[in-house]
Amino acid sequence: MNEQKKSITMKDVAAEAGVSVGTVSRVINNEKGIKEVTLKKVQQAIEKLSYVPDEYARGLKTNRSNIIALLIPTIWHPFFSEFAYHVEKELLKNQYKLLICNADKDSKNEIEYIKLLEKNKVDGIIGITYSDIDKYVSSNLPFVSIDRHFSENVYYVTSENFHGGQLACRELVKRDCQNLAYISGVNKHLNETTERGRGFKAEAKQKNTNLYCLEMPEPLNQAEEQIRTFFEKHPQIDGIFTVNDFMALRVIKVLGEMGKTPVEDYQIIGFDGLRPAFDQPYLLSTIVQQIAQMAQAAVELLLKLIREEKIDQNVISLPVHFFEGNTTKKL
Amino acid sequence: MNEQKKSITMKDVAAEAGVSVGTVSRVINNEKGIKEVTLKKVQQAIEKLSYVPDEYARGLKTNRSNIIALLIPTIWHPFFSEFAYHVEKELLKNQYKLLICNADKDSKNEIEYIKLLEKNKVDGIIGITYSDIDKYVSSNLPFVSIDRHFSENVYYVTSENFHGGQLACRELVKRDCQNLAYISGVNKHLNETTERGRGFKAEAKQKNTNLYCLEMPEPLNQAEEQIRTFFEKHPQIDGIFTVNDFMALRVIKVLGEMGKTPVEDYQIIGFDGLRPAFDQPYLLSTIVQQIAQMAQAAVELLLKLIREEKIDQNVISLPVHFFEGNTTKKL
DNA sequence: CTGTTAGCGCTTTCAT
């Protein structure tokens, strides 16, 4: 039943090629300074025996696994799955593999995971986390954070959130909106998304428009109810910016129930640039984050940390842009 | 700069506790038959030194990594990300971790990945793949397939796709549709999704309704164009079933451009039960696959394979149900 | 340029 195929080791290859294990090891590791003819012999032996090096033995010596972990609230969300997609692509190019860790909103989970990861020796962590795990990331594992600023000397990648907020405001005003609204959930832990609102408000002030804000503490409860009440109180609102795309969809739904249609009755801009899958369009008019580039930057940063290379900037902030979808007037 | 914190080994713990490494090992592995007092001593030493066992050394001996790989076309798709989400949850309960492998439509990629995984000794693979990799999965790595039937003795998990097709037909007929359409893309490699169409057609025949089919070879090109032409040719169609939810969205879009509105002018049912994120609603009326249960079944099956436990059925087919969304009449 | 060899940290006999 069980093939029990006694696995081929370096010793077997060495014997087959008539060289020593040291030489085989050198070939495996692409070291240079190996005579052409021995190289050939070894490669042939490897081929013939279809030898594959044992990663555990290797890891035991080198203390590297070539695995990095992505610590996210949940992979079941288009932002994170798109991000993960690109991270995996980028890692693969560098011979690294990707471990997915759903922290699931529960910061206890995150901490558990970080411990687990230390124990299991992943080579580094990319973490998108909205809770308080500062003390733990100060571990000696290379760590790159997304969208969240931890203690001073942590490396992180984010978008130009403040500018995104400004942009949203400008686009609405450009489309003749005079009574603006900003709608968001508010996490008790400060994070980069707050900047979106700050940018929007700042720009609204400068543009001298009316501004109404609905900022609901998270976890949200009866958000629909709150949104409805808000719009009943301020029926004059004609331009809306939300902290993210899903919030925008919620608002559109509530307003739909109130008999209002986007563009016709109001305009709305989301944030994130979510697409349900790689071949799907954006959900609505939105401020697009360059998720692929964020992933790329995060991986690059992390690999530099792992390789202990010099890093010139520990914060990378990527530009965003406006996408004109079907919830704002065409210009 | 570098903390160089020389890592704690079993030896250190043994010394601290005044026992031998063998004993420490036994404690780590929860072996029984250890004197209460020594157990305490060791546990305290572990605690005090915050010792964590080295997984490489362990793997070297035991040949297990407690990592399993999920081989999917892309994580950036709500079906796969939901599936992955549940797989991860299930694995975590069993102390396993999840490696994500995007094969990206390219079956060469898949094969590369499988080789990589053998080399890196994951303990098993769960694979959702729509290409021809039969020969490779016959490797001696425990493998569970989703939605695709490989060689005879492969283990796989799927939904009752045929029945789902029947169900869709019944629901449309129940809602007074007389002129049905089935719309799908067709992959050159047969897979379980074909059953959806077969079920639908079979039921349509039995119900004696008119049936029009649009089956477009994949990869799709100018699908919108084809769909439009199809409906121009058959304007009488009033009930549509598509092979999946995204195809339904496409159809709705095209029909929208032709001035037709769901429910009002036609009814449409998708397949999959996609939700963009865990707290989002279904996209439309659809035949819902129980993704969580599929993930659970797949993990259970795989763990049994890994543990070489007896398996009574190598095919698990899970029930589906109809969700009444806003693209069919309310009953 | 290549061979030899000492461990890496753990599990697992075999003794006791």
Added chain:
DNA sequence: ATGAAAGCGCTAACAG
């Protein structure tokens, strides 16, 4: 119930 010791397969330092 515990200790002693032999490797698991590899890398890297040293020798030649």
